[in-house]
Amino acid sequence: MTEKMHIKLKVNGEDKEFLAEPRELLIYALREKLNITGPHVGCETSHCGACTVTLNGKSVKSCTMFVAQANGAEITTIEGIGTPDALHVLQESFREHHGLQCGFCTPGMIMRATKLLEENPTPTEEEVRFGMAGNICRCTGYQNIVKSILAAASELNAAKEAAQ
Amino acid sequence: MIPAAFDYYRPKKMDDVIALLEQHGDDARVMAGGHSLIPMMKLRMAEVPHLIDLQDIEGLSDISVEGGKITLGAMVTQHDLINHAGLTAAAPILREAALQIADPQVRYMGTVGGNVANGDPGNDMPGLMQCLDAQINLVGPNGTRSVAAREYYEAAYMTDREDDEVLVSISFDTPSGGFAYEKQKRKIGDYATAAAAVQIVKDGGKVAAASIAMTNLSDVPVWSEGACDALVGTSCDAAAMKAAAAAMLGDIDPSEDNRGPVAFKRHVAGVILTRAITRAWDRA
Ligand SMILES: Cc1cc2nc3c(=O)[nH]c(=O)nc-3n(C[C@H](O)[C@H](O)[C@H](O)COP(=O)(O)OP(=O)(O)OC[C@H]3O[C@@H](n4cnc5c(N)ncnc54)[C@H](O)[C@@H]3O)c2cc1C
Ligand code: FES
Ligand code: FES
Numbered sequence: 001m002t003e004k005m006h007i008k009l010k011v012n013g014e015d016k017e018f019l020a021e022p023r024e025l026l027i028y029a030l031r032e033k034l035n036i037t038g039p040h041v042g043c044e045t046s047h048c049g050a051c052t053v054t055l056n057g058k059s060v061k062s063c064t065m066f067v068a069q070a071n072g073a074e075i076t077t078i079e080g081i082g083t084p085d086a087l088h089v090l091q092e093s094f095r096e097h098h099g100l101q102c103g104f105c106t107p108g109m110i111m112r113a114t115k116l117l118e119e120n121p122t123p124t125e126e127e128v129r130f131g132m133a134g135n136i137c138r139c140t141g142y143q144n145i146v147k148s149i150l151a152a153a154s155e156l157n158a159a160k161e162a163a164q
Numbered sequence: 165m166i167p168a169a170f171d172y173y174r175p176k177k178m179d180d181v182i183a184l185l186e187q188h189g190d191d192a193r194v195m196a197g198g199h200s201l202i203p204m205m206k207l208r209m210a211e212v213p214h215l216i217d218l219q220d221i222e223g224l225s226d227i228s229v230e231g232g233k234i235t236l237g238a239m240v241t242q243h244d245l246i247n248h249a250g251l252t253a254a255a256p257i258l259r260e261a262a263l264q265i266a267d268p269q270v271r272y273m274g275t276v277g278g279n280v281a282n283g284d285p286g287n288d289m290p291g292l293m294q295c296l297d298a299q300i301n302l303v304g305p306n307g308t309r310s311v312a313a314r315e316y317y318e319a320a321y322m323t324d325r326e327d328d329e330v331l332v333s334i335s336f337d338t339p340s341g342g343f344a345y346e347k348q349k350r351k352i353g354d355y356a357t358a359a360a361a362v363q364i365v366k367d368g369g370k371v372a373a374a375s376i377a378m379t380n381l382s383d384v385p386v387w388s389e390g391a392c393d394a395l396v397g398t399s400c401d402a403a404a405m406k407a408a409a410a411a412m413l414g415d416i417d418p419s420e421d422n423r424g425p426v427a428f429k430r431h432v433a434g435v436i437l438t439r440a441i442t443r444a445w446d447r448a
Contacts, residue, residue, distance in 0.1 A: 023170060023205075025165075044165050045165075045203065049267075065198065065273075071174075131268055
């Protein structure tokens with residue numbers, strides 16, 4: 001076993017420090033060291049997107065990153081975007097439009113969608129499907145996920161216009 | 165899926181990377197985005213006792229489009245390629261190809277250098293770089309050298325790069341004419357069953373120059389000189405395209421795997437190349 005490293009992360013605005021072997025995958029550091037269990041392990045092979053988090057402004061699959069590689073990074077997970085009393089627009093929209101059934105894929109879906117709407121605030125349906133292509137859902141058939149994201153986009157844009 | 169243990173290094177200077185590579189030889193490897201290497205390490209198909217992360221090395225993420233020449237730093241990601249307006253204007257085939265690689269999350273991490281250095285026949289950038297006649301720029305203990313992409317690949321996962329060399333950038337002349345990157349895959353995020361990169365220059369209704377490279381149809385990417393020659397001087401009609409496809413089929417050597425038997429791959433290769441030539445010619 002190699003020596004443990006001193007890891008520092010900023011997760012959902014909070015500074016975290018812990019020891020970990022460099023080979024530990026970021027998803028396990030989040031879930032098991034920090035008890036941040038929103039990001040899920042679906043496939044563990046970079047295919048399903050259930051483990052998606054935002055890291056230094058990028059959507060990444062946290063099962064395909066060593067914790068050592070993430071050292072020093074700023075990370076946002078599903079826990080960091082809303083609270084049960086004040087849901088994020090996308091969380092509210094997924095609830096409203098039945099964008100989830102079992103909910104296993106949802107944390108990854110919503111984290112990827114937050115970034116997608118930053119990259120492209122007015123996506124077409126096709127652009128939503130293409131931009132969400134790294135996230136797999138075994139329940140919904142995607143229709144309501146796409147609907148939820150498009151509805152959240154309209155809502156965010158309406159709010160932006162109202163503010164101007 | 166827990167990879168074997170390793171020592172982790174994140175140097176700030178290229179000299180330190182090279183010193184580590186010299187010191188540890190075969191036991192050390194550099195990591196760029198990690199999106200080919202980490203899956204292999206998780207499967208324990210790659211064991212890397214000394215892992216050197218390149219993320220803190222400065223100057224490897226630059227894109228330069230200047231004076232008819234394009235240079236891409238090794239750490240430029242597929243996401244960067246897609247979103248660089250100047251690059252897309254100068255060499256639109258890069259964006260077209262990058263959008264067909266993996267998915268948004270992978271494209272945020274996967275780098276051009278990693279894709280070109282990896283040597284996996286399924287990677288899309290090596291064929292593309294052969295089509296563009298790119299130079300691969302390496303640095304090692306004895307300084308820098310350049311190798312033509314068309315000479316770089318020796319066998320699956322075997323390239324001209326020495327163990328103690330690092331790929332720093334890829335450069336090529338700004339391409340002209342029409343272009344197409346056409347890829348057949350089973351689903352988004354899949355490697356190619358067959359892919360074709362095509363650039364065509366049109367002059368007076370005839371093909372003045374053509375460059376054609378194929379992906380995942382041999383253990384290395386295949387730049388098909390015969391297919392190029394079959395198009396030059398013609399009006400890119402059906403007969404010329406047929407001749408180009410026939411020449412290309414003489415140059416590839418696909419093997420059977422979970423994407424299908426050899427006959428199927430040869431069939432798909434012909435279809436994909438014909439589509440790519442048609443599209444490149446329309447845009448020329
Ligand atoms: C789900 C999924 C789907 C994918 N689909 C595709 C696809 O359709 N097409 C495709 O082309 N790719 C695909 N990829 C691979 C992806 O594009 C990789 O990111 C890319 O091939 C390698 O880039 P990297 O920066 O991640 O390299 P790494 O994984 O970090 O490195 C790959 C190899 O190259 C070496 N290396 C890296 N950088 C350098 C350097 N500068 N100098 C010397 N050696 C270096 C490493 O030592 C390693 O051996 C996919 C990956 C995943 C996870
Ligand atoms: S668990 Fe990371 S992509 Fe599936
Ligand atoms: S809601 Fe069950 S996997 Fe998506």
